[in-house]
Amino acid sequence: MKTFLVFLLFFFFVKFDAQMLTSVYFEYDSYKLNKVSQKKLDSLAQLKSNLKFRIFGNCDISGSSEYNKKLSENRAHTVNNYLQKKIGNNIKLESVVGLGKEKQINDNSSEELRGKNRRVDIFIDHILDSGEIKSGKSFASFFSMKVSEMKVGDVFSLPDVNFVGGRHVWLPKGDKMLIHLANILKDNPNVVVELQGHICCDYDNFDGEDLDLKTFNLSFTRANAIKEFLIKQGIDSKRIEATGQGHLNPVVYPERKEEDFIKIGGLKLFCLKNNGKVSAAAKLPPKLYI
Numbered sequence: 001m002k003t004f005l006v007f008l009l010f011f012f013f014v015k016f017d018a019q020m021l022t023s024v025y026f027e028y029d030s031y032k033l034n035k036v037s038q039k040k041l042d043s044l045a046q047l048k049s050n051l052k053f054r055i056f057g058n059c060d061i062s063g064s065s066e067y068n069k070k071l072s073e074n075r076a077h078t079v080n081n082y083l084q085k086k087i088g089n090n091i092k093l094e095s096v097v098g099l100g101k102e103k104q105i106n107d108n109s110s111e112e113l114r115g116k117n118r119r120v121d122i123f124i125d126h127i128l129d130s131g132e133i134k135s136g137k138s139f140a141s142f143f144s145m146k147v148s149e150m151k152v153g154d155v156f157s158l159p160d161v162n163f164v165g166g167r168h169v170w171l172p173k174g175d176k177m178l179i180h181l182a183n184i185l186k187d188n189p190n191v192v193v194e195l196q197g198h199i200c201c202d203y204d205n206f207d208g209e210d211l212d213l214k215t216f217n218l219s220f221t222r223a224n225a226i227k228e229f230l231i232k233q234g235i236d237s238k239r240i241e242a243t244g245q246g247h248l249n250p251v252v253y254p255e256r257k258e259e260d261f262i263k264i265g266g267l268k269l270f271c272l273k274n275n276g277k278v279s280a281a282a283k284l285p286p287k288l289y290i
Contacts, residue, residue, distance in 0.1 A: 073098030197223030220244025
């Protein structure tokens with residue numbers, strides 16, 4: 001029986017109740033909501049906290065910049081108009097923007113990837129009082145506990161893995177920790193991990209720009225860089241998954257001090273399966289926690 005663990009690579013972390021993002025997707029050259037998207041928006045409208053929504057429309061690379069700018073605006077306004085009819089007084093629709101095709105989150109090399117760019121992102125923030133700061137949960141180092149002693153649901157971090165600004169290149173200080181991680185994975189061949197990337201600070205986009213690749217998926221490219229490193233160290237690629245979560249879940253929100261911006265490294269580990277026991281998170285799709 002394999003032991004499934006999830007490492008969540010955090011370049012910045014907070015509670016889910018500070019900020020969240022969800023997206024709805026569109027068919028090619030369309031700004032019509034499908035039933036799945038309507039159901040998702042209906043759920044958002046039922047949230048009870050005092051929230052503000054920012055809405056950003058996007059397109060794939062097909063067509064001219066001018067055409068896609070208009071299409072992305074139509075998509076954003078379609079979502080805004082639908083929500084306007086559903087939300088209560090506790091939710092404020094703060095902004096509606098069409099980004100056109102200027103901020104792709106992948107290389108559009110397949111229809112599946114192009115479909116991920118035909119979307120509207122909805123950024124969800126709590127309405128904070130003046131001067132209020134949200135602090136997230138801190139996690140113990142992964143190296144502070146034996147893998148054999150980890151329980152389903154345990155969460156850990158990996159310290160000292162920080163990145164050059166705007167790039168998927170980590171600073172030299174992270175080498176020791178990553179080699180240590182690779183050795184632990186070699187010694188525990190039944191462990192399967194997920195590297196989930198996050199960034200800080202860029203709240204006008206879901207993700208940051210990777211200055212080397214010229215794509216707006218920096219959190220993914222950073223997580224994927226760690227994955228590729230582990231593969232070169234001899235870890236089977238089937239044991240590692242890399243995902244990007246953008247700027248969601250920072251340690252402190254909003255960031256104000258230099259130390260807030262520095263806390264961008266580490267791995268968050270969540271045990272999904274151990275000795276045949278499976279956590280609820282392994283069975284259920286991701287939920288929006290507000």
